[in-house]
Each structure stands twice: as structure tokens, then as C-alpha cells.
Amino acid sequence: MKVLLVNGGPHKDGCTYTALSEVAKTLNEENIETEIFWVGTKPIAGCIACKTCAKTGKCVFDDVVNEFVEKAKDADGFIFGSPVHYASASGAITSFMDRAFYSAFQGGKGDYFSFKPASVVVSARRAGTTATYDQLNKYFGITQMPIISSRYWNMVHGATPDDVRKDEEGMQIMRILGRNMAYYLKCIEAGKEKGIKLPEQEKTKFTNFIK
Helix, strand or coil, X not given: CEEEEEECCCCCCCXXXXXXXXXXXXXXXCCCEEEEEECCCCCCCCXXXXXXXXXXXXXXXXXXXXXXXXXXXXXXXXXXXXXXXXXXXXXXXXXXXXXXXXXXXXXXXXXXXXXXXEEEEEEECCCCHHHHHHHHHHHHHCCCCCECCCCCCCEEECCCHHHHXXXXXXXXXXXXXXXXXXXXXXXXXXXXXXXXXXXXXXXXXXXXXCC
């Protein structure tokens, strides 16, 4: 079993990475493989609704998003981390997730997210954490992904990685999140061994406010 953790911060070894690393360490202790995927600092274009991904299985912009979606095929769970920028998720992680979730769902070769547990980790110096947390959780709710929680909202505070490591409650929240994610992954694995199948799917009905 493997969890793919996404660092949506501009600093490869910054505060968001520090929080994700604590989760990853706990997952490893639970015999869950992990990989921390950094979105990097190159520009990430937003989705342009061209629907090329529906035909090819890949986003028309061949960048870090396509690289991630390829890895998502083999992942069993996901944790997306973001710093707080102006009381919301970073522009990079927002564009990244818009395109990653749309292309993975639209791709002709299958949906790589549904029914896989997911979670959000938020890092901030001071405020804006709950708004960011709410924003990013919506990607999971629309994709039939079980949302894994901790004992409190998944957030850490600090202006530097050292500050984050001193946030005792925040780091504890990360460890509990790691154990909870491991628990649900093991439950899913046990269910598969017992022959429990995924829920039956209905064809999606698209409507709007006019008809």
C-alpha cells in the first residue's frame, strides 16, 4: 500500500513539507509506503476546459500535473498539503488540483481517485487555515473519496520549519492523521480480501438550473 503526499508549497523543504514529513514518518511506521511529490516552482496553468484529457487521458499541458496523475494510478491514498496564501490555498496547488482531478476523472483509461482515501494538510503562520482546509476538501467530496480526519483540523502553524516542529499539537495532529490513514487503508485491504466490492455506479446525470 502506498500514500502519495503532495507538497503544494513553493519551498521544497518548507513548512508544508515539514508537516507532510511527520505524516509520512508515521505511515512508514505502519508499514505504508510513501512518496512526497513536490509541485515545484514552475508556472502551473489553470484548466482551460478544452477537454483534451477526455480524449487522450492526459492534460493538454504536459507538465507536473501529468507526471502526478501517472503516479496516482498506483497510489492507494492521497494527502495534499498547501500553505495559506491570502486566507486560501496557494495558486499553484489550486491550478494543480483543478487539472489533476479533472484529467484523472475525464481520462478515457479510468478514474484514479474514486474510493481512495484522501486528506488535506494546511500550513500557516497565523490564520486562514480553516478556509483553506474547506476549499481543498471539496475536491474529494465530488470524487467519491473518503476524507480522512485527525483529532483536530489538519493544520500546523509557524513561519519556518523549526517553528512548525515546535508546534506540538500540530505535529501530534499529523501523527494521528498518519495512523488514521493507515487504519483505513488496512480496512480497505481487508475488505478486498473478503470479497467486498465497490458500490455500484450509476451513469452521471448532468443538469443545470434551467432544465
